[in-house]
Amino acid sequence: PGLANLGETSKKKESGFLMLNLQQTIGDHFVKLTTRQWQAQSPEEANRIQVVREQEDVINHTVCQVISLLWTEAAADQRLHESLPSLNSPEIWKKSPSPRQPDQQVWQSSFQPSFVSHILSNRGVDISDFYQSHFQDYDAYQQDKYHEEKNPLGFLNLGVSENKLCVDLITERLCQNDMNCIEEDLLQYSDWRGHPLLREEVARFLTYYCRAPTRLDPENVVVLNGCCSIFSALLMVLGNPGEAFLVPTPFYGGFTFVSHLYAKVELFPVHLESEVRMENSEPFQLTVDKLEKTLLEARQKEKKVRGLVLTNPQNPLGIVYSQDSLMEYLEFAKRHHLHVIIDEIYMLSVFDESIKFHSVLSIERLPDPDRTHVIWGTSKDFGISGFRFGALYTHNKEVASAVSIFGYLHGISGITQYKLRRLLQDREWIDAVYLPANHSRLRTAHKYVTKKLRALEIPFVNHGCGLYVWVNLQSYLKPCTFAEERALHRRFLDNKLMLSRGKSYMCKEPGWFRIIFAENYVPLKLAMHRFKHALEEHNYDWM
Amino acid sequence: PGLANLGETSKKKESGFLMLNLQQTIGDHFVKLTTRQWQAQSPEEANRIQVVREQEDVINHTVCQVISLLWTEAAADQRLHESLPSLNSPEIWKKSPSPRQPDQQVWQSSFQPSFVSHILSNRGVDISDFYQSHFQDYDAYQQDKYHEEKNPLGFLNLGVSENKLCVDLITERLCQNDMNCIEEDLLQYSDWRGHPLLREEVARFLTYYCRAPTRLDPENVVVLNGCCSIFSALLMVLGNPGEAFLVPTPFYGGFTFVSHLYAKVELFPVHLESEVRMENSEPFQLTVDKLEKTLLEARQKEKKVRGLVLTNPQNPLGIVYSQDSLMEYLEFAKRHHLHVIIDEIYMLSVFDESIKFHSVLSIERLPDPDRTHVIWGTSKDFGISGFRFGALYTHNKEVASAVSIFGYLHGISGITQYKLRRLLQDREWIDAVYLPANHSRLRTAHKYVTKKLRALEIPFVNHGCGLYVWVNLQSYLKPCTFAEERALHRRFLDNKLMLSRGKSYMCKEPGWFRIIFAENYVPLKLAMHRFKHALEEHNYDWM
Known part of the structure; x- marks a missing residue:
């Protein structure tokens, strides 16, 4: 198989499209660069901006010349013009991995095809x-x-x-009278981080169920419409496009979609194996050795790794990390200045009483509290994924503040926040009725x-x-x-x-x-x- | 004022930082380019991907050499090295418009500074x-x-x-018994577009209040948590990063934030003036002439314009577009293959009875139905911004389908969707009680x-x-x-x-x-x- 199987013509076509793609991608990038809105607050600043723009123009121009040259050469060498089929066919663009319409002339190129426009943008088609x-x-x-x-x-x-x-227990609880409250505050825009009373309750709840050594601070809580929104927001503020987070595989597939949609952060897999090779080991066991090797591998590929994503209890493996393991992972992250995003969304769904779950929030001396960020929500533990509720707890106020901004586009309705607050508040019902029955x-x-x-x-x-x-x-x-x-x-x-x-x-x-x-x-x-x-x-x- | 006022040293510093920025921005871009996940479905495809990667490497390398050269020259000419202060100072990065940490070595540069790492990524700081x-x-x-x-x-x-x-009327209505429903369907994940019953109700509601000539199709409705989420999703699927949408000024400031956060689409201003220069004209009047001129201006700046954003009734002007004006704007958009995103969030807040509001959904023959997308929500007309509800109506199923994906990260809780459905359903209360009192x-x-x-x-x-x-x-x-x-x-x-x-x-x-x-x-x-x-x-x- 391989290259021999691949028709020479179709290979050239593909190359042609991908050259076009690349040209367009870089073009888009420069448009973004040169058209970003810098609002000068003073004449001095306006001048500085002007200087910068001129400088950028020089680079822009040079890069364009290089690419234009490459284009001409590529076209001559591979006779791209000849081998390209009718470029008006919309199907063509569907085939390339990241199709672009090169009708946006950012620089003068020797190759200027024109294409039919679609309803969706290329990004829209990608999504x-x-x-x-x-x-x-x-x-x-x-x-x-x-x-x-x-x-x-x-x-x-x-x-x-x-x-x-x-569903029976939750429905019964949600139907009780204390759940319905329509106050003006709930009907209007709220603090983007979430209603203060809900954040207070989340802090109390996590302090208790995560066995935090000291009371957690409501100011470090952000609530958004679902754990995936929290995850997405964290990737947005902790990573830059193209940077990577390590994630042990197998891991929850939603993460892939979420990291792709907005943050454009790569989830770099730490591939675990089912085969048990060492004593006292388990299938798919995560070890620091694996983490170290994968980090090295990522760096050899010139990837900037910003953090590590863990899920505990693990999904889909159904593994609970021991406290020792957890500490090792956290120490590893600290050694390499990596953030740890830890998703504890299944923390109350440990139904085997012989298993002890350790939240990172229970750890007395966290290796790197400023870079440890916990996600929890009610979707799994209370079986109410339709509530769209996720919470972040981070010891780092800068992160909490940055994530809170996302409340603007990922907020929860006030009346739902009220119900969640009441639910989390009812410790008696949770401990005596709900959790025993659920388990x-x-x-x-x-x-x-x-x-x-x-x-x-x-x-x-x-x-x-x-x-x-x-x-x-x-x-x-x-x-x-x-x-x-x-x-x-x-x-x-x-x-x-x-x-x-x-x-x-x-x-x-x-x-x-x-x-x-x-x-x-x-x-x-x-x-x-x-x-x-x-x-x-x-x-x-x-x- | 101007250049003379600007200290030579500080100017050089600024230039230095911005060169670094640019280098890093392009670096990020290439990381994104070279690390994107192409999952080959066949050996043939794997080979094609390999060919492409090699090709990209060539370009990457060439571009890097050029930039590296520019760097060396710039550094020599302007003595950037000397004029740069300690680069370990975090304040420095706060000052530049788009700070980057250049510790991600994508290519070999002659200039390799190292910096302290922050908690937030540069994007996080930007946001x-x-x-x-x-x-x-x-x-x-x-x-x-x-x-x-x-x-x-x-x-x-x-x-x-x-x-x-x-607030009194809404509270009273929301407290009635029919509002509280806890069903299994509402507690679980729903169709990302929104619960079918709510979408049906929205279609009925808009058919009635927008005076649509034919019944609107629930399949063309998408509900998300707020109109800004709808707006953001539309920009994501209709535009590519760096592309532009025309927006008459003054316009709602939230649009600016939203377009910046995710879509990275530029809102290109159609600047309107308060001065009345023509007969039968109004302050800040939008004319097709203005639109045409601005479109030309944008194109001269090599911007790819994808659409036009309108708000009707206008915010902050309090203007309702006449049907004739509206048609002119829509015809303009059609002529240039532009999408029209029209935000009608204040449509039921026309309190002067002498003014007639025309929804674009009321138009019998829309110039370009496939590119006309309407946003509405309950935040303003029902004074319940805290509900976080926004709806899209588009005649184009491809757009509806693409926007629905965003329900994954911008969903509304099921119980809130239920209440909204009941509220919109109660036409008698709305017509006889609520609207007259509100107006x-x-x-x-x-x-x-x-x-x-x-x-x-x-x-x-x-x-x-x-x-x-x-x-x-x-x-x-x-x-x-x-x-x-x-x-x-x-x-x-x-x-x-x-x-x-x-x-x-x-x-x-x-x-x-x-x-x-x-x-x-x-x-x-x-x-x-x-x-x-x-x-x-x-x-x-x-x-």
Whole structure:
């Protein structure tokens, strides 16, 4: 395979388009550079700006000349003009990874094609394509959801991480009278960081459930509409475009979308392996050695690494980091001046009582408190993802202040903030009613699913926390490739079952899937039935 | 003044920093370029990607050499090395418009300084700085709000556009039993476009209140958490970074922040003037002639213009576009293949019964329906900005689909969506109770404020719609500059009165302020008293 298989003409075409792309990308960049709005506050400043602009013009011009030259050469060498098909065909742009319309003449080039315009910008097309490739199954599910009576043949969803086991308890609590408050303050614009009373409650709540050694400060809390918004805002203010954050794989796929949409920060994978090579080790174990090696690798690739992203309890592995491990990761980060973004969104979903969860907020002497940022929300632990609530706790006021700005575009409605405050405030109900019931139901559902998996002789990873098991279906892939993983995933969908596959968690090894078990008995039973049926069907086709 | 006033050393320093900036900016750009994630789906594709990467490396290298050369020359010529102060001082970076840490070595440069690292990235610092310069007064107000009994000396806010006149009616309506619904669907993740039932209701609502000739399609509705989120999402999918949208000035300042934060799209001002030069003309009148000239100007500056942003009823002018004018603007846009984003957020706040508002959705034959996108929300018309609700209506399904993706990071809580649906559904209450009361109260407050302004002989613009008057305080500026406008604004703040000034609306002429009158009698009276006092104080100081 390889180069020989690739038609010479099509290779040239592709090169041509990508040269165009590059030209346009740099063009866009210069437009941004030269048109940014500098508002001079004084004549002195205006002069300085003028000097700078002139300087930039020189560089701009030189760079353009170089690129123009390269263009001419490339066109002559490769006869790009000849090999390019009609450039009016919109399909062409769909094919290149980051299509651009080169009708924006920033500099004089020897090559000036003109193209039809689209409705969406190239960025718009990129975003749509990216989304389609990642979320189309979810959209299909939204259109055709399973319902016991109304739509028994609809999609069963063990793919999206939702806890549906305590809807009764939450509904009952939310329907109580104390939840409804319509005050003027809630109806108007609020502090972008979130309503002060909610932030106070979040600080109290985290102090208690994270076992913080001292009371957490409400001024260090920012609430936005979901943990992904918090994550996105952190990447925006801690990283620059093109910079990288280390993330152990497999990791939550939403991070990939979020880092791509706005922050344009790269998530650099720390690839973990299922094979256990050392004593006292676990599958997919994260070690400092792995982190060090990956950091080196990233730096060799000339990437600027700004931080490390951890999820604890881990998703999709269902691992809780020991306090020692956690400290090692934090020390590693400190050694290299890396931020640590730690997502503890499953912290109250540790249902195995023998497992002890340690929040980073519980650590007496954090290695680098100024660079340690914790995310938590109610989506998973309270099964109310529809509330769109995420909270940041950081010891660093500069970070809290910078993230709070994002409340402008990621705010939560005041009345929802009020309900959240009441919910988090009701420690008695949480401790005596909700958490025991939730944990007990999670245990039962987990037991049910793992029993089925054992009966099917399917290996899995989970240590009694979270809403999911991470299952190994490699024996169903022939050969064991991502293409086959995709085929098996398709097979589940054909059986109206949504699961999520390893690829979307950046897992290095094909064949892993995540199954959500936090579903009620009837749909869960049916889903496991469809699961088994899909696997049988898949095996049969291969026999 | 000018260059002579500027110390030679400080000029060189500034140049040095900006060269560094530029170097780093281009560096970032190349990192982004070379590290973007191309997932090859086949060996052929992997090869193509390899070819492209090699090609890019060549360009990268050449560009770097040029810049490196320029650097050496610049350093030699201007003795930058000598004139640069200790680069470890963090203050330095605060001063340059877009500070960068050049510790990310993308290419070999002859100049390799090393700097202390900060907590925030340079982008983070940029965002913080931008926010601080635009919103610091708002933060001060949030900390020290006026309250009749609890804080009578606190800030009175006639700066932020909120309608506080109907809190009683809205509160009463929202407290009714039909508003509280806790269903499983509302508690879980929803369709990113918004709950189907809410979108249906929005389509019905807009069909009715915008007098659409045919029923609007719920599939073309997207709801996000606020109109600014819709605006931002539209800019993201309709424009590329560095491209421009025309916006007549003065315009809503939030647009500037929003376009800067994510989309990096430039809002290119169509500067309108207060002076009336033609018959049948109004102050700040938008004409097609103005639009054509500005478009030409933008193109001469080599800007790619993607669209036109309109607000109708206009904010801060309080102008409602006639149907003829509207059609002319839309025809202009069609001629030039421009998108039109039209913000109709004040559409139900036309309180003067002699004025007829025409929504673009009422137009039988829209010139270019595929490129016409309407924004509406409940923040102003129902005085519930705290609900964080904004809706898009576009005839173009591709745009609706692309914008819906942003629901991932700009979603509204399910329970709030439910309440909004009920509110919009209650046409009887809206028509018989709410709108008549709201309009009557707006009229009264408007009358009160304009009477005060007349007594002070202060000219103003407003035609009986919106929540604001646009007042001319040029006679209080000596000289009439933006520096003096700022000083007068400061004077209002010293008198614990928040107003917003023309500069933040990109108004070309200094001396204009926006006063919100949709405030209850007691605070409004006190605010106008502080207003008068501040002006007297200001005049006295100048005598």
